Amino acid sequence: MKVTRATFNDVMVPNYNPASMIPVKGEGSRVWDQEGKEYIDFAGGIAVNCLGHCHPAMVNALTEQGNKLWHLSNVFTNEPAIRLAKKLTDATFAERVYFANSGAEANEAALKLARRWALDNHGESKNQIIAFTKGFHGRTFFTVTVGGQPAYSDGFGPKPGAIEHVDYNDLAALEAQMSEKTCAVMMEPLQGEGGVISPDADFVKGVRELCDKYNALLIFDEVQTGFGRTGSLYAYEQLGVTPDILASAKSLGGGFPIGAMLTTAAIAEHLKPGTHGSTYGGNPLACAVAEAVFDVVSTDEVLAGVKEREELFKNKLAEINERYGVFKDIRGKGLLLGAELSDDYTGKARDFLNAGADEGVMVLVAGPNVVRFTPSLIIPEADVLEGLARFEKAIAKVVA
């Protein structure tokens, strides 16, 4: 059956408005569409394809597991899930893992666990969740309400309660909100969707101190920053702060849907049998792929390579900007990078994305004013250079 982008409008719910071309094949950091046109992929499926497309280690893990056992549900456990959980706990602060299927679900589990922990330990009144404006935590009704963009949670009826927001990097505002009623603070260690915004040097430490002072749990949403994206397995390692609960997804599966919530043994105790669950969470196919991704991403070579690529991207983008002056800031960490448009181009990030696609390079936006780059963590230098050369052509067209 021949399908086209026009077919999409006839058969799909209109909540997405995808690009006009349809990709059909990918290899490494290159993608081809139905017409055979080639693209360099700086989008990486929104920070997911951390080893590019069809990495042999992932293909092998998937086909090997696919010939053994696909699905059981959590009525039974399985070897890939236990092995992956062992690797995650050995490599992080965490002692216990809960598997889900997406970032939103990992965060949903984190929030429910925090509420249950607070109820068990401190009673009903300790239920306040504080998060940050511009934060993004997923689209379930709880996570989208905790997210800091009301436009995404408005219009669906009564929202989950006891959720407050303060500005990111405003420690005084956080302190003013916090009390013994605070159950948890949820934050991204670098805001992705909100515009690629880094925390100030002492902000995260300050958040940790306030959580300790008021007996609240600190939840790091590392769905976008995690699994090597910022040059360490998780971003918290570089911030000198350890969360109580961490949510991981996106790069964790490298393109196979999986999410994970990581926490300590003492906190995990509060999700007793029957309190939470998922039919697919910990699915053997997903966990086998994620284990293969872990084995590659957690190496010094790959993590050091992320920092090298960050430098290359930032230097080349700065050079391009010397010629066109379209950016007022080039920022981010590792391969979660953002270029904020200068005032003349306010609100036009999507024009750059579209022009990029025309020139054969896929980029993302993070809000109306930031072009975002989240390529494969192992993208070859030649692809970075070729992709940025194409992006420069796109810039030239937008400027003209």
Ligand SMILES: Cc1ncc(COP(=O)(O)O)c(C=O)c1O
């Ligand atoms: C920080 C963060 N948290 C949660 C999510 C939601 O993840 P998912 O779309 O897999 O539910 C995202 C997705 O962009 C994200 O960037």
